[in-house]
Amino acid sequence: MTVSQDFPVEQGRNGQRTAPVIEISELRKTYGTGEAAVEAIRGLDLVVEEGEFLSVMAPSGSGKSTLMHIIGCLDTPTSGRYRLAGRDVSNLDETELARIRNRYIGFVFQQFHLLRHLSAVSNVELPLVYAGVNPGDRRVRAMEALRRVGLADRMHHRPTQLSGGQQQRVAIARALVTDPTVILADEPTGNLDSASSEEVLGWFGEFHRAGRTVVLITHEPDVAKVASRVVRMRDGVVVGDGPPELIFVGTGTTFAGAAPPAQPQEGSEPSGGSMGHR
Amino acid sequence: MMSLRETLRASIEAIATHRSRSLLTVLGILIGIAAVIITVGLGEGSQAKVTAAVSSLGSNLLVVSPGSSTGTGGVRGGLGSASTLTLADATALASHLDAPDISAVAPVVQKNEAMSAGGNTWSAPVIGTTPPYLGIRSRQISFGSFITSADVTSANEVAILGTEVSAELFPGQNPVGQTININGSSFSVIGLLASAGSSATTNQDDQVIVPITTAQSLLVGGRNRTSVDQILLQAKSQNSVSAAYQEANALLLQAHQITTPSAADFTITPETQLLTTATSVSKTLTFLLTGIAAVSLLVGGIGVMNIMLVSVTERIAEIGLRKALGATPRAILRQFLTEALLLGLAGGILGVVLGVGASLIVPKLTSNPVALSVPAIIGAVVVAAGIGLTFGVYPASRAARLAPIDALRGD
Known part of the structure; x- marks a missing residue:
């Protein structure tokens, strides 16, 4: 597979120094008020440059989901600053955030989050619908994205007719189809068997080599170490940041610090499948 | 978007x-x-x-009744009692010259009478009237003919039966050509009314129609023989009902020599009120x-x-x-x-x-x-x-x- 042709990136390929894709400083997020207030993120700083493949590794309950929501513009910080692609997005309203998500972020979720009543290609078209792309172009781009992830022969299958790995590939095609600045994956292998997991992680590696910025959020060291840079997070702050070989010393799957290796698995319940319409 | x-x-x-x-x-x-x-x-x-x-009853209809209902001058011979209306009033109202908006006039006397034919007896309202009655009431003759002006002039003893009367007196037969006895007088049946059904208060098929002159001489007996119970007026159209009302009112005031309209000894009611x-x-x-x-x-x-x-x-x-x-x-x-x-x-x-x-x-x-x-x-x-x-x-x-x-x- 000729990666660089399959996943071209338009900006920042000429070696010129551009603004960081993600620039977070003194980020705080508090839920609730008064006595019941819980501080999920307590002054976090993070800079991600164009083309980086970063994994945020954190045990559950450490503010990992909160960080993912803020990076994905699904939520806003209580204080601090977040610049995405050079633009301050800390204080935008719902409508502006929706447009930012549509334009800059490609989400890949643990639960795949495909719409059960739509075919694979219609699912991939969804972000383009909200981007205002006309139906003809939309279909062409969605089919192209599905072809890239090797699902050309499954375009018109419903999610229920696809395996977990195939569903996640549809979700990846959906994340790619808008040509986003950042691909943001939240426990993308959490519902997959090891073979499918390896395949999905392989795709992220391909995207990285094609020059895309990928942020992978996970609690599994085995998953985290496929990235070129690992950020360890604990209790709402960054406790380690570097290439995987520095973060994971010795066995390679054990934390360098005092943290125990395996936390209670977040999302370990086998709830695989598309979004439920009961 | x-x-x-x-x-x-x-x-x-x-x-x-x-x-x-x-x-x-x-x-x-x-x-x-x-x-x-x-x-x-x-x-x-x-x-x-x-x-x-209601419009089958004749919606352009005005009913002149004796007596005043305005009541400003005290009781003036209660509604329907000793009649102040006469055949002469009806004739005056029928003048196309004086009352151009009135197209038809039918004076009416009415009385319940016992009647018999063969072995059958029955009791029904007998209506004495003139030929225009048929048109004003929008009735039809199904057999025979209606009373004519000649019948009225010579007070012929002829009768037209409603379907119900006919069914009681001549069950299963055509009554036309037969004879019935009303209040001791013999009447030959010359026509049968088509059924009109019943309105809210009266059964229009349970009646007998005779010439008004015959009714006055043979049936209403003791009362003033020229007086009538009601005069039915038909306006030319629904739009001319109020003009017809004015003309009738003026003519009757003049005929009764009454100068103040509030002292009128008659009442004119448009049938449209019923409709409303x-x-x-x-x-x-x-x-x-x-x-x-x-x-x-x-x-x-x-x-x-x-x-x-x-x-x-x-x-x-x-x-x-x-x-x-x-x-x-x-x-x-x-x-x-x-x-x-x-x-x-x-x-x-x-x-x-x-x-x-x-x-x-x-x-x-x-x-x-x-x-x-x-x-x-x-x-x-x-x-x-x-x-x-x-x-x-x-x-x-x-x-x-x-x-x-x-x-x-x-x-």
Whole structure:
């Protein structure tokens, strides 16, 4: 597979120094008020440059989901600053955030989050619908994205007719189809068997080599170490940041610090499948 | 921005995906709309029936009765007592020169009489009148002929029977050519009235008509032989009823030598008043029925809201995903509003189909006529869509306000 042709990136390929894709400083997020207030993120700083493949590794309950929501513009910080692609997005309203998500972020979720009543290609078209792309172009781009992830022969299958790995590939095609600045994956292998997991992680590696910025959020060291840079997070702050070989010393799957290796698995319940319409 | 077509497509997809739920929602509206169409149809039908019945009595009709009802000059020979109206008054009113807006005049005397023929006896109102009576009352002769001017002039002992009288005295026979005995006098039957049914107060088929002169000499006996009980006037058209009223009033005041109109010894009542009363009763009924139907429509609307709320809760994950992928709150609002609108519209159209169907069947099962009005049908569809939209606002705005993270977590 000729990666660089399959996943071209338009900006920042000429070696010129551009603004960081993600620039977070003194980020705080508090839920609730008064006595019941819980501080999920307590002054976090993070800079991600164009083309980086970063994994945020954190045990559950450490503010990992909160960080993912803020990076994905699904939520806003209580204080601090977040610049995405050079633009301050800390204080935008719902409508502006929706447009930012549509334009800059490609989400890949643990639960795949495909719409059960739509075919694979219609699912991939969804972000383009909200981007205002006309139906003809939309279909062409969605089919192209599905072809890239090797699902050309499954375009018109419903999610229920696809395996977990195939569903996640549809979700990846959906994340790619808008040509986003950042691909943001939240426990993308959490519902997959090891073979499918390896395949999905392989795709992220391909995207990285094609020059895309990928942020992978996970609690599994085995998953985290496929990235070129690992950020360890604990209790709402960054406790380690570097290439995987520095973060994971010795066995390679054990934390360098005092943290125990395996936390209670977040999302370990086998709830695989598309979004439920009961 | 999502185009209207896209929104419509997404809404239709959602409705089609949740078929049974959509169907149940539509059902509430459907029943309400059908109920409105049937009740409005029934109401308008009965109104038309009343109007037709009253106008069959002659809607351009004015009735002159003896006595005053204005009452300013004290009691002036109570209504209907010692009659102040005479045949001469009727003749004066029939003048086309003095009363150009009066097209026909028929003086009437009326008395209940016992009658017999062969072994059969019966008792019925006997009406003494003149030939114009037939036209003024919009009656038809089914056999034989009506009284003629010659019958009136020579006070011939001839009678025309109503169908009920004929059935009592001559069961199963044609009465024309037979003889009946009324109050000791023999009358030959020269005609049979076509059935006219009964109005609210009188059975128009249970009567006998004779020339007014005959009635005055043979039947009303002791009373003033030139006086009449009523004079029926027919105006040229419905528009000239009030002109006819003026002319009759002036002529009678003059004939009775009365100078102050308030001292009149007669009363002229337009029959349109009867029409007004009857239609207002049926209007009230229509209003009431429509009110009940409107309540059922309201319940249908609340049903839409209920099911839309369930739908929002059930599709929380879908809403969250759409938002994550870039749907603005406004796009979500529009999608759910469009869904509610389509459900309302579908309910309206299906309700019209059911309502019109029932309106065609009901008259076959009962005697109630059902009138279908196109404006009511169009109105019903518009109202149904409006109800869908109105009751869709709350669920839709709830969907639009959902925070994407809560929504994504919701599955």
